[in-house]
Amino acid sequence: MITKRRLRLGSGLILFVFVLTHLTNHALGLISLEAMEAGQHYFLLAWRNPVGTTLFLGALLVHMMFALHSVYTRRRLKMSIGEALQLILGFAAPVLLVSHILGTRAAMQSFGTTDTYTYVLMAIWVDNPMSGIRQTAATLVVWVHACIGIYYWLRLKPWFARSLPWLYGLALLVPVLGLLGFAAAGRTVGRILADDPGIRLDIQIDTNAPTAEQIEFLHLLEAQILLGLAALLLLTLFARGIRLHLERRRGIVRIRYPEGRNISVPPGTTILEASQLNDIPHASVCGGRGRCSTCRVRVNGPLDNLPPPDESELKVLHRVGAAPDVRLACQTRPTEDISVTPLLPPNAGPRDGFAKSAAMQGQEQEIAILFADIRGFTSFSEQKLPYDVVFVLNRYFRSMGEAIEQAGGRVDKFIGDGIMALFGVDANAADGATSALLAAQGMSAQLDELNRLLEADLPSPLRIGIGIHVGPAIVGEMGYGPAISVTAIGDTVNTAARLEAKTKDFGAQLIVSEQLAALGQLETAGLRSEEIEVRGRREPMSIYVFDDAKELDGRFGDSRKKRETQPASA
Ligand code: FES
Known part of the structure; x- marks a missing residue:
């Protein structure tokens, strides 16, 4: 069965592969503009077919839905720098990418434009450098967002520490080479146009470049999409506010910690969120994604006061050989009063998660x-x-x-x-x-x-x-x-x-x-x-x-x- 976690990870990985192949294609510009165009042929072959398109658009949609869902379910907007960066970059990416997607894929499908590198570089490197800067920023934003996600995923693997220098190197090398290739090809296109201004018309005719009215239409569409995205985010924040308000009205759940600390939270709050909301130090290496097991707690009291663990939580608990009274604090939402004992120290690291005590x-x-x-x-x-x-x-x-x-x-x-x-x-x-x-x-x-x-x-x-x-x-x-x-x-x-x-x-x-x-x-x-x-x-x-x-x-x-x-x- 595909769990939510797998779906989120899978969609993220598809988008990561897309960006990786895109940047690799850019990097070919360091060889020549022709190599870049040839590389694009294979890039489009992989991504512009019914399967590739469904995978890409599906992953984009699913990933965005998860981002909105995580905003909706969060009890507090305070988070670690890494989490905040990933969330902000995740929301910035579609905003920055809209014009690129409309200028290439949408133009191709609506007006039959062939979005070759030469055409794109003429449009954003030569004619509208500001747009070029924005799209370069978009590429970096997507790449950093993807790298943070991959870091959170892989850092729990036993081989991660050993492979860190290689992974860092790759994370740095791919965008640097991609952007250098893009700039080199941009300069080439600029030179060609400067040497022979008449070639501009040839490129426009050959690629069936959009007319002024069509460009106007794309701008209008871009404004509407951005408005739609903003509305979606505002709607999510509004729904989150209503949900928190309703939960508060439904009453409170008391959670007792060792040393006699008692806290009260609305039902539906996870134990980890309860700790964080009340400044109780609590380990959470994976940021509450239910992967690391460092947040696990022993439930001292009736387990009936807790909804049973779902399949993914059971899998993690099984991996650490947890006793039946142990639960993941980040996945457990008590509906009645309980007493818990966090089992790992607040400063537990990724290795501690899967080490049996x-x-x-x-x-x-x-x-x-x-x-x-x-x-x-x-x-x-x-x-x-x-x-x-x-x-x-x-x-x-x-x-x-x-x-x-x-x-x-x-x-x-x-x-x-x-x-x-x-x-x-x-x-x-x-x-x-x-x-x-x-x-x-x-x-x-x-x-x-x-x-x-x-x-x-x-x-x-x-x-x-x-x-x-x-x-x-x-x-x-x-x-x-x-x-x-x-x-x-x-x-x-x-x-x-x-x-x-x-x-x-x-x-x-x-x-x-x-x-x-x-x-x-x-x-x-x-x-x-x-x-x-x-x-x-x-x-x-x-x-x-x-x-x-x-x-x-x-x-x-x-x-x-x-x-x-x-x-x-x-
Ligand atoms: S914080 Fe990682 S499993 Fe709960």
Whole structure:
């Protein structure tokens, strides 16, 4: 199936080949005017036949439509210099080219003019140098526009960096030789006319040059086409304004970023546009064209709040071996509130896009792991209808999941009524330890709120046990098919699970290992400390026991203070 991306690229490539062959034909002027005319024979053979004409005009139309469409769909007109240059040159090209197309192709088809190089050079190099300058500018504009497009396309290829000197050389050489050839042939025609002014009439008769009235008609047509193009652009901008206005009226979507940043945007905005509109640094090597994958984000929360990825997005995600909860920020338009974590640093380069992250490939890494479990949930589920059990569990998972994500962690899995969460996978163990402690504190607060809300539905308030430990674990994408996700295995994971189980023995809500408390810079003076035997470990383990995880409040060191000074946007 031809995707929009392929259609845009294909139309651009057809136009590029057209300009390349045109400039190459110009370059033959460096040999002689005759060589140029002979080259034109083959150029016209390729492009002035039903197939060539359809390809050229079709590509021109499609490319222009895409340009207008990109103006229509843009949320903001602020863009990188390269993107702005490409867009401006793209709109300037037809404006500058209209008179050339009318003077050659349209004149040929309407009045039977044979637009040989000699005729064209006499008209624009000798008789109307201003028109010659305009058409030279048009050639350069089209060429630079095409080169920028090709650069955005090729720079993601692994061989691009190696080939850069050659490509730059070619990008420079082709227009320089083309323009030099054009100038050389122009001078030749000028000389011929100066030596024998009578030859002008011969050229006009031989080429069936348009009469003064016909030229007048072409000028009129040019003015009308330019007016039409301007109207089309204004109409697009007007439609864009209406669309943005309607979207704003339809409400807003909230997107939550790590470190607690929350932003609001109209539905229909891509996640990348949302980041850019709110000055959140976000990698986007291909400028949002859905090719580089550097903008990809992990969606922390219900994926149902997102339209499913289309074929091209799936292809890119597949190439990077992305987990099911990963999406391209530039292609994803949330329709409801979501929470996301950009996976690549804002300064990611083209090579980073298709390199799988270390976490995806699997590596040993020091992270913090949290286990939580509801106390006595089995007897609760035996007394209640399945519907009530599912309802309460989902409310519980949502509250706990939010507390974990707000603290910067990621829910690894829900196991029965238990939760496993990872902290520090995209950062470091110290940050992970602090995040895990903050998550435990948040979970405790969320549980109080949940118990208050569900008071009428619960025979007794829900109670939980939380265990947190930090240490080396094997982290990587594991699973099969849609059940693939980043998870962790190893002794640290088992220990965290056992600390959670120990909360029952101590009648406590939270147990954290001594290592975690130290790494998370927890102020431990006055805390209940114990030594326990943990199955699978030879040495006894020192732990801190909290009846209530909210007791953590006020016990965080510098790392928490640093977080609290992070800027947040509304
Ligand atoms: S910005 Fe390149 S894929 Fe999204």
